[in-house]
Amino acid sequence: MATRKKVLLKVIILGDSGVGKTSLMNQYVNRKFSNQYKATIGADFLTKEVTVDDRLVTMQIWDTAGQERFQSLGVAFYRGADCCVLVFDVTVPRSFESLEAWRDEFLIQASPRDPEHFPFVVLGNKVDLKDNRAITENRAKSWCDEKGNIPYFETSAKEATKVETAFLTIARAALQQEKDEDIYHDFKDAVNLDDVPDKKQDGCGC
Amino acid sequence: MSLATTATTQRSEPLTREQWESYFADDGRVLNQSEIRKRVFAGGIDPEVRKEVWFFLLGVYPFLSTTREREVLMRTRRMEYRAMKERWQEEFEPEKHDAGDSFSAADDLDPEDQFAFIQAKITAMGHQFDRQKADSSIRTIKKDVPRTDRETEYFREDDNIHLQWLNDILITYAVFHEEVGYVQGMNDVLSIILPIIDDEVEAYWCFAQYLETIQADFMATGMVQNLRTLEELVAIMDPDLRRHLIDVDAGEMIYCHSIEAERERSKERRTQRQKQLGGTELAPQEKAEEAAGDTFETKYKFELFVCIAILEEYRDHLMACETMADVFQFINGLSEKMHLDTILLRSEEAFFRYCRESVHSTRGADDYLLKS
Secondary structure: OOOOOOEEEEEEEEOOOOOOHHHHHHHHHHOOOOOOOOOOOOEEEEEEEEEEOOEEEEEEEEEEOOOHHHHHHOOHHHOOOOEEEEEEEOOOHHHHHOHHHHHHHHHHHHOOOOHHHOOEEEEEEOOOOHHHOOOOHHHHHHHHHHOOOOOEEEOEOOOOEOHHHHHHHHHHHHHHHHHHHHHHHHHHHHHOOOOOOOOOOOOOOO | OOOOOOOOOOOOOOEOHHHHHOOEOOOOOEOOHHHHHHHHHHHOEOHHHHHHHHHHHOOOOOOOOOHHHHHHHHHHHHHHHHHHHHHHHHHHOOOOOOOOOHHHHHHHOOHHHHHHHHHHHHHHHHOOOOHHHHHHHHHHHHHHHHHOOOOOHHHOOOOOHHHHHHHHHHHHHHHHOOOOOOOOOHHHHHHHHHHHHOOHHHHHHHHHHHHHHHHHHHOHHHHHHHHHHHHHHHHHHOHHHHHHHHHOOOOOOHHHHHHHHHHHHOOOOHHHHHHHHHHHHOOHHHHHHHHHHHHOOOOOOHHHHHHHHHHHHOHHHHHHOOOHHHHHHHHHOOOOOOOHHHHHHHHHHHHHHHHHHHHHOOOHHHHHOOOO
């Protein structure tokens, strides 16, 4: 059997304040739920070892601050991400409308090599609050389709609904992305390309 | 110029009620402000007298006000708060608060307060809200209030009055200070003040006055400035550590924002947190100014030296970190481990070391210190 290097998959969770980013991460990694997680300031991450298609990988899941003001602190931890998870709260239309901005922000800051094909996954969280639902599954899905068939899951961090399934898809997408990057780098080294145009952004507002 | 003041090696005893009262003149003025600040800086405040001292340290009462002046001031402040709160409630929660004839509410007031209330009401009514900013602040406050310090006795029960105060104070501040608004973390500042003051109006004014001092830390430019200054300080005080952090792609110091935030959110015993707020937040500027003359730039905040002290304390661990993620994980995991008194002493020590080095060396960033 060929020796494979240990794979570390970096996943970034983004979305408005209070949509459940910390809760989703904790439900997935620790199988715990609390409705009193403090607002995330700055960033934090948890890791989890998972098997994806017979391959053992370590997922490093970054939980970020949802309040816009903290964007100014810089987003060094976006660099090298393998998948970006966009979360909204199905009971808060505004959080759904923000998805576009979060996606753009990520693409600008992380500047992946191939932004068109960078993997995103969208989670519509808090589906347990059935009576307050404001964004239908169809509406969310059609947005995801428009943005290049982004996989969409309806989750409840509280009741652990679809959390496991969603993160498996996230892991798979991240692993694929990681492989693509590897191939690209091998190729790049082989033909000894000099500078690949680097999309350095200047609009970070600081 | 010689810096006569040097760091102490041991925290001293907290300021007691007896000592506190000895500072008052017959008419109620507090005469030796700088000595009080030094004392609090060195040892904190006895919980028994903390509330009274905070009114002065946080800036609600001027040290040189008389007892009578403070009475009048607080009465006026009560009317102002009430008028502001009524104003936003009518604007943003009209269903809950029937506007009716706003001025008629003044009828139940003591005649001495009526005039103050009507004046406050006119001022509050003249305030034009920025609807979008206000909505956004209120939305975030509503998210944060139910998850603020709920593990503590004071905020534990659902729907308790303290949570309501938290909500109302934060909204009042945010919608009347739109340039700052509400920023996550403000709830943590207030949740330290509220149990000590234990009165909605008084706590509002303590909070609002204190924010005057730390407002910049909640603004985008201020947050970035703090981190850049910290980078600069680490570069001067520990170039090897700085180089290592850059090597592991952690040179931007973002994780230190959590340290700064952590000073409000620490999971240590509440008294410790309060000691921290009372002991370091309020006095150091004074001490810094005293040490360096009035040319001292305010960007070198004492909190940054607290960060330096922490980075130094855990230097070996940080040098062993191989990736930015390691650094984040290590720093984020620190909050429960740190020994506050030690860190405070080390911070003070780091501050004076920096002052000395800056004065005696010709390295870059020292020109701020001595303009003449």
